[in-house]
Amino acid sequence: MKRYIKFISFLLLVLVVTGCDDFLGKNPTNRAELQTVEDIRAMLVSAYPKTSYFVFTEVMSDNVTDVGDRMTDDVTRRKYYHWQQNNDMAQDTPNGFFTSCYTAIAASNHVLRAIDRMLADSKYTEADVNPYKAEALLTRAYNHFMLVNLFAEHYNPATAESDLALPYVTTVEEEPSPLYERLTVKQMYDKIEADMLEGYALLDENLYPETAKWHFNKEAAGVFISRFYLYRGLMEKDENGEDDFDKVIRYLTETVGTSPKIRDWTTSYNDPLEDFLTDYCSSLEDANLLLISTVSTGSCYRVWANRYTMNSALMQRRFSYETPHPTKNSIDYLLGYKVYGNSTLGCYSLFTLNEYFKRDGINANFGIPYVMFPAIVAEEALFNLAEAYVMKERYEDVIALLDFYYSKRAKGTGTGELYNSEKHKVLDEKINEIYNGNLAAYNVSLKPSYALNERQATYLRCLMNIKASEFCGQGMRWFDIKRMHMPVTHEVFPNQTITLTADDARRIIPMSDDAQRGMVPTDPTASIGMMAKEKALTLEQIKAPKPFKREEMKH
Secondary structure: OOOOOOOOOOOEOOOOOOHHHHHHOOOOOOOOOOOOHHHHHHHHHHHOOOEOOHHHHHHHOOOOEEOOOOOOOOHHHHHHHOOOOOOOOOOOOHHHHHHHHHHHHHHHHHHHHHHHHHHHOOOOOHHHHHHHHHHHHHHHHHHHHHHHHHHOOOOOOOOOOOOEOOOOOOOOOOOOOOOOOOOEHHHHHHHHHHHHHHHHHHOOOOOOOOOHHHOOOHHHHHHHHHHHHHHHOOOOOOOOOOOHHHHHHHHHHHHOOOOOOOOOHHHOOOOOHHHHHHHHOOOOOOOEEEEEEEEOOOOHHHHOOOOEEEOHHHHHHHHOOOOOOOEOOOOOEHHHHHEEEEOOOOEEEEOOOOOEEEEOOOOOOOEEEEEEEEEEEHHHHHHHHHHHHHHOOOHHHHHHHHHHHHHOOEEOOOOOOEOOOOOOOEOHHHHHHHHOOOOOOOOOOOOOOOOOOHHHHHHHHHHHHHHHHHOOOOOHHHHHHHHOOOOEEEEEOOOEEEEEOOOOHHHOOOOOOHHHOOOOOOOOOOOOOHHHHOOOOOHHHOOOOOOOOOOOOOO
16 A cells, blocks of 8 residues: 655644624624625625535544554544534534534525615616526525534434424524524425525526536536435425435436546546646546535545544455455456555545645745535436435446446556456346345445335445445545434544444534524533424524634634
């Protein structure tokens, strides 16, 4: 395995955002109003979250382990690893992401109000403003969707009407310290769906000819919609004769097609690492459908030098070709050859997320790290489509997609042999052998809200495992763990383990007291996750908010 070490000396600056203040308490005076479509266009840049979720969701998942006390312990990451509450408001934290999402939602709402006023004044026509309305609706839906899937119970039709979620904010604040009602999970999903579909219908593909990858375009919207229906997973047919899995297939087919343009690792294997990382997060990469600039220390350069990352055993389980990949004959699996690390310290990472370090001056050795995060990619489209095919029992279509996937990932390193769909074809019997056999590491329990037959469960375990490797370091694994109710066991150095059970309340990230300003205050004596079991309260039952305290800058 290759060894690669990089060090950047810097002063870690905490991103201090005022979104929670703006959203939940600040008197909105002296605001500049949006008067033109140019103003709206500029405001929409702020409609995307500026901090990441992928650091804390990755550490909570089974994509990391405790590599031991040779590494400096990171108290913040240790809390995530132990599924403990952390009240930090900095970047790469749940509360920082919470604040950033609601700040972005506020920007979307400003745009939507401005559009309504422009139309009322006949200043612009619907044709002028509808493309911007589309983006504002989609960003509002996206941010609420990310929040409900982190800070509430996963959607379950049996309990979604009573499981407590978050406020769905659709207005601009006009008074100080407004109170917001927490909706149920179903109510939030219903509102997300309405915004999402209305925005999708209004999209104009020509709106951002030079910067389309930094905004919701048709392809990114289609994959987001597929994620929504995959996560909701309703099996009942609607008035059009479709269940949620039919909708996943329909929206993906009409936006990215049945063979999404995923990255071709067989052509980039020999690229220098810096070139590979630059290309991976580039807007010129066809597979990147939506990029979001985030302030984050979650780049691969920093993660692999962290105590809570991959050790050699986990690396082999995630990236070894021999066991997890259900093909006819062995061929080197290229994904594993983009894993770098420190063999002395025993920590490794898949190198995909690059860092852009903005120094505070020409000669400064401190500044702010940025990650251009590929938030929606063609690879997700492929796995979402394959999962929907499983639920519709279209297994040959699943195998065809996996063959296509491996044709872009596998190549003989010694011979240069490419993946051949006949010689190396994915086999149903191999999927069953690995994912419904005696290999405990791959025979993971799945308990979604809908019923699975044995073959569906076997195929889903296969997809979830390969997907975990593909998105290693990007936080996606946690959402699959949560919605499929997969148990997670973390090793704690030197010889202990801790387990997150399938229905563990700690799967719901608790909000801090500050994050709950203007909502139902968290009872400090309550167990983690209890709020998700409460019923939604009315505005009259919500207590007055507490003063907001900013985090001190950390060095």
